[in-house]
Amino acid sequence: MKNKSIKLNSDRKFPDNMVNAHSLLLKGKNGEKGNKTGQIYAIPAFNVTTFQSINAAFNAFELLGSSGLLAFSNSALKHFGNNDQSLGLELVSAYIERRAKDSSVKIATHLDHGDYITDAGRKVLQAAVQNLTSVMADNSTDHVNKCAMPLEDNIDLTREVVNMAHPVGISVEGELGVLAGEEDEDTKSEFSTYTNPEELNQFLLDTGVLMLAPTIGTMHGPNKGKPGQKVKLNITLAHELLEVANKINNDIIFVAHGASTLYPDIINYATEQLNAFKSSENDVKTWNEFVGTDWEQIEGLIEAGFCKINTDTENRQTFLAALLGALEKNKTKIDIRYYDKITTNALTQSYIQKLIMSGNYGVWHEPKIDIKKFKFDLNKVSPT
């Protein structure tokens, strides 16, 4: 071990109802809801890109009494801040703190795929430590030379982030292994590597991270495999890695990136709208060739200790399908809010569905809806 790893400061006081991501995730790993301990559950980290999607997530968390984890990619921050990531960070953190103040649940905010490799990445990560409650230090890939970052370099860079963030109560997620697919608008990986258990042992001991994204076959984006074929994750490796981590510290949480599922109802709904628009065969083909990871596979990961499940693409699909439907039904409404309300409502439903599937409900209070009767249906979204 390089030197004693810096502990996450649990005395840090955040604004009302704000907490770091690790404390929410640990509740999931220990199966804690209210004063009871039962089955483990996962916390989806929803990538949000607009204020409407933040509202949709709050609506879902508060209806279900869920732990709320909101993730921001670099490009999402740029979008919030009118091309200025620092401004984006300030705006979203102020907005979320204000919403959390009156909330019935606890909320964590997380920088997704931050890096400490580039000057630009370091700047965003440092600002995120000031504004959010959790950060990812993704130093696993050398995107310039298109290869895995040498282990020692990944350890050193991640350790620097832990040294900066843990003392002020900000949890840190590291990554080990290379994940395929698009992880940011500007960052794509055409290759991938599985996490090596021995390297994991060294990485965890030397960095002191409490959240770790290993690679076990998940992939970012809407095309996770060949059309018609099922995505197969390496669940055996996931268990092997969990054993390594638990021997070091039972509080270590695994993170599944690329955890979006594909919902045939959404694909069918979008196809109907495209057909009504007399859209090209190619558009219909593109929608119908999307491949997600089956939920059973993700459940296998949750059993293997993956309590943070990163979820973006399925909600993007829901948003676009709902927008196509809204435009198909009403092409003359000259009011942005009409379309905003429909897509926000659709996102709320999509979030509710994933929170229920993950078991993340009834954590802070009883759900305000009958979860057994909930049915996600884009035909029922309304602008009210």
Ligand code: G3H
């Ligand atoms: O894993 C990455 C997310 O899907 C973020 O994508 O950079 O387009 O916001 P984005």
Ligand code: 13P
């Ligand atoms: P999906 O593309 O499967 O939604 O994954 C998102 C993600 O991993 C964000 O970090």
Ligand code: ZN
């Ligand atoms: Zn990711």
